[in-house]
Amino acid sequence: MADMHICGLCGKPTPNYSRFISGPICGSDGYSVCDDCIKQRGRELAWKNEQWSKDEITCPWCGYEDPDSWEFEAEYDEEYECLHCGKPFFVEKRVEVTYTSMRRIEDMPEGWEGE
Template sequence: MREESKMYTCDMCGKPTPNYREYSPALAAIVGVQGRSWCDECRRELRIVHEWENEQEADERMICPYCEGEISDSWEYEEGESEIVCPSCDRTFEAEISSVRTYRTRRRIEDMPDGWDGGELL
């Protein structure tokens, strides 16, 4: 007996589709959604548009827009816009690089009141 796959709704045309891509927590924080669902037809249309525009989707990986090879040392590049030479096909392409910052703060222990025992401060 074959198990049925879960169905989603295409984010573009509203048709049912089994396609779903969950984003990493960092990317989800940037785009404001947990993932996306595109039917095969919409994926094909988007691929044609992106190939014509010569632009890859926003992704956590740097992908060459010519050969679609992943740039493994992408973390070495500075934030902003850069020209990158693909190590696979030796073609130069433009990349827009952005990052997400998170902050964790805490009080300094030496600034806590004398006699503080780790409980709540009043």
């Protein structure tokens, strides 16, 4: 008979056990999740229908892409209503800031040929 473990989510006994890839963490070398909890998590992820890293706000209900997404001013987990189907969903706005720097031409020494 397989060793029994305790599901880390619901506390039910389960034969499922997965070791951590990088060794023990906080005194444990792995974790257990029962089949029911795995199934429930899969259902929740499928239901959320998360639309990852799109250029426009995309409705997880109908797929409508808002062409005016650039006007959206909120930042994190803001409730939004689809302009096409009217259903509510959450939006998380992620902004990436990058910088470019260079020397000024007027600071180049006379006769500079490169370093």
